[in-house]
Amino acid sequence: MSTAKIPHVTLSDVKEAHRRIKSVVKNTQVFQDNDFDEKYGGKFYFKAENMQKTGSFKIRGALNAVLTLRENGESLKGLVTHSSGNHGRAMAWIARSFKLPCIVVCPTTVPEAKIQIIRNLGADIVTCEPTLDARLQKVGQIQDERGYTYISTCDDYAVMAGQGTIALEFLEQVPDLDAILVPTSGGGMTAGICVAAKSINPKIKIFAVEPKGKDLQKSLVAGERLWSNPTIFLDTIADGMRRQQLGTKTWPIILELAEKHMFTVTDDETIEGMKYAFQNMKLVVEPSAGTAIAAAMSRDLDKVVPGPSRKVGVILCGGNVDIHNLPF
Secondary structure (H helix, E strand, O other): OOOOOOOOOOHHHHHHHHHHHOOOOOOOOEEOOHHHHHHHOOEEEEEEHHHOHHHEOHHHHHHHHHHHHHHOOOOOOOEEEEOOOHHHHHHHHHHHHOOOOEEEEEEOOOOHHHHHHHHHOOOEEEEEOOOHHHHHHHHHHHHHHHOOEEOOOOOOHHHHHHHHHHHHHHHHHOOOOOEEEEEOOOOHHHHHHHHHHHHHOOOOEEEEEEEOOOOHHHHHHHOOOOOOOOOOEOOOOOHHHOEOOOOOOHHHHHHHHOOOOOEEEOHHHHHHHHHHHHHHHOOOOOHHHHHHHHHHHOOHHHHHOOOOOOEEEEEEOEOOOOOOOOOO
């Protein structure tokens, strides 16, 4: 499938992003587990973004966005964003590296452990109600008052291109993947991986993984955004995936390039995915990554990627979990 219809994000953009960020981000390892392969059928490859700098994939997109602005001659007084934790942590790290002030707007539902890590990196925290409108309103106020530059968690083409570098690495490490399972919140990582992976291998299947309640499949099948309330955040242990709606910029890319079949995961299934990583693979993963492992365990996978010779990529998107408050 060609990406020619997709505006603003191309394989060339992803490769440029890789050029910008490769000296900072890690080319993360790919893990295999023979017992997992034997139990669930085929070969599974786990891309360990939980071992990425700042503990998640988020630094790829955030760093590319900031470096792109600098390359374009933008003067940055400071950085502002909103986040449930991982994006804010990445932004705080980047701001410290460039000696820029940074404010992260966090909803009151963000665990204190994640907030403290962001503070330790030098960013200021502003809290808000746990809705998208409240987040964006606070960000807008800070932009108006201080002139700081807003870097979106997902709905920014430079952010998507940065996240797409995951696919560049993955398909160098395992060139003949049949499918990739991608945890999906606002859709920045999913969109970037779709563009890069489908450009390199048009036959590869990209599946979005969602927590129960997101209902993305209905919109994908209908071909339009069916969510009635754009501010809804889901009640799920996957705190990095609580946003129900995809971004307005990520949506058309995912609609065009991702598979229409979704993997919808319950909290119990997410916990089972996390437990497998902890106990069997000796990898610390957060609930969002647990959703992708749970999708790999799902028998629904047999219907859409059949065959004992299948090769399935699984994105372990992050490892920022409060070990004193595990969900199991």
